[in-house]
Amino acid sequence: MDKAAQLYRMVTDDQVCPYGIKAKHLLESRGYKVEDHPLASRDETDAFKAQHGVDTTPQVFIDGKRVGGYDSLRELFGIAREKGGKSYRPVLAVFAVALALSVSVSLGMLGSLGVRTIEWFVAFSMAMLAMLKLQDVEQFSSMFIGYDLLGRRYVPYAYAYPYLEALAAVLMAGRVLPWISIPVALFIGTVGAVSVFYAVYIQKRELKCACVGGSGDVPLGFISLSENLAMIGMALWMVLQF
Known part of the structure; x- marks a missing residue:
């Protein structure tokens, strides 16, 4: 059975969320069939965020459960990026x-x-x-x-x-x-x-x-x-x- 995920991301005439594109790519690269739901306006995006009680998009859902945004998806797959800290x-x-x-x-x-x-x-x-x-x-x-x-x-x-x-x-x-x-x-x-x-x-x-x-x-x-x-x-x- 194919793995499936739902992705809600902002895609308007003047703005395309880069993290939504990256989340879609990450899901597909891990074998998920992505059900893409572009949010085509600011009002539609705000309504989605209010409905789900979130502050940002994109938002990913797997097996009916909300995973979160791009960073949360990376963390789910064990590739969370480190924030802060010193580095050479x-x-x-x-x-x-x-x-x-x-x-x-x-x-x-x-x-x-x-x-x-x-x-x-x-x-x-x-x-x-x-x-x-x-x-x-x-x-x-x-x-x-x-x-x-x-x-x-x-x-x-x-x-x-x-x-x-x-x-x-x-x-x-x-x-x-x-x-x-x-x-x-x-x-x-x-x-x-x-x-x-x-x-x-x-x-x-x-x-x-x-x-x-x-x-x-x-x-x-x-x-x-x-x-x-x-x-x-x-x-x-x-x-x-x-």
Whole structure:
């Protein structure tokens, strides 16, 4: 006997509930035959919510019993998403994409992997992290000042940091103007490394890292420190090259 579910979701001329679409897909992917009930107007949606005593749509019913919305459906299937909490996922995603890009560019342009692959990996990582910071410099600077030793004493540095990181990254990617990129990367990397080490390992404070911008919830720690160490290493390597 086919498994069946009833789905009530808002589908109007100017708005289609994305969670309703996702709930339908999730049910179908689990082998359910979905009896879809689009709610075609705001009045119809409000009437449905009042009838069932719920505040939101979509709503899923299985075997005549209300399961709830999309999050409840995920929980039913054992795939409930975690809300809140700290995670290294944002910065690890940046590193993974940067690595994939550097490998792709190396193989496509050079035909092999080598030193340039590592250089591009660091430069691409810096560039993407800077881009995330630049999305909201005000929020980034507020988090950054919480632990950066120089930013705490000279606030304009906190605002300038994302631009300096982006500048160093772009120049290093093409080995352009090393007399600018090297001192910039060496300076911000060293200050950052000392600041993170002091806050985490000396003061033992539990803080959010501003490395992926102000919206991230990445714990300040070794992975945060690695961004700064990579900049220092890249700068010292380029000193040897030039």
